[in-house]
Amino acid sequence: MFAAVGWALARDLRIAMRSKSELGVQILFYVIVVSLFPLAASPTREVLTTIGPGVLWTAALLASLLSLPRLFASDFADGTLEQIALSPRPLPALVSGKIAAHWLTTGLPVAVLAPLLGAQYALDSTVLTTLALTLLLGTPILSLLGAVGAALTLGARGGGSLLALLVLPLYAPVLIFGAGAVDAVHEGVSDTAELSLLGAGLLIAIVAVPFAAATGVRIALD
């Protein structure tokens, strides 16, 4: 099973490395969206520190959404998905590998960049550490939930916008707990509850999502 996860992960990372410009686009998108808010809002310290965590989290969510169609659509269009689904290896494991590759190429760079970009919002170092931690726990959930939506909208007309409508409401709890934890630290309250809930959500998603996404892929191929 782990061999199947590794196969899909290695393959998708390799293809991502061959098309670096696409990766760059998502990361630049994140940087630009985050940098637009201080320009639009009044650049006073109080306003920036208040909106900062919410902006950094919302932008992470949008960056994840932007790259979601790529998760299955190109494999669906060129026939790779058919072959993967017909291989003797378990499809949920192969799908997990693809989701892991998606997170490593979109979620992880966002989590690493967020503390640097947070400096624009005059957030202090303890708040920035919590921000990075919540993004590290939360962005894999975004990739996982998004994978179910991406599998279900495969082959549908206007799949991209349908995907956004389907997935964004599911992202809401992740956003609430993620930005909530950062706010809590900012207010000087403990963030344990929010972090535990994010961790629990991540574990549930890791177990349940691969099966749901694999079923979605099989339905799309029928």
Added chain:
Amino acid sequence: MTSCADGVAAEGLGARRGYATLFANLQFSVMAGCALTVNGANGSGKTTLLRIIAGLTAPVEGEIRWQGQAMRPFDRRMREAVAFNGHLPALKDELSAEDNLRAWIALDDRSPDADAVVEALDAVALARQRRLPVRVLSQGQRRRIGLARLRLVRRPLWVLDEPLTALDADGVDALGALLDAHLAGGGVCIAASHHALPIPRERARSLALGPARE
């Protein structure tokens, strides 16, 4: 009850697309070492039939049997037996022919043997282009990589959708050589094609699908 313990059989198979009935109560069996060519007009359900056999699509009635056992869609025993070459090439434009083939072998839980990959590409006259990204190859050359894959993944059942499309005379010869070896080794092949496959007549069977009915 079935006389075809070694091959593929269809029992009362039916398929529908939208409101059109493509075929109903279809019966056939293909023994090991034989090839079945499915022909019929455009839209008569050839591709649907092949996808049902491979286990990608569920039939509305009837069942597919492989070595005497009924197969559900995505049945593990069918996934271990079938090599499916559909309309889509399943090649990554960014990777070379060699890397594409290695990935498919690795997916089969075997470590790719570099010599075998080069040999298989040589058999379809692509040894020189093996390091080029697939993006720069022609349609016919992509189909040839698909032929090399059939040889490398070593499955007893080949399901080929229009295998002659975009192949030149040499490509057709290469397909003939592959099919000869496959059938002589007890393999089964089911192909949708408007033209006769390059195989000996005694191994060839054919099945004609009538037009779809509303």
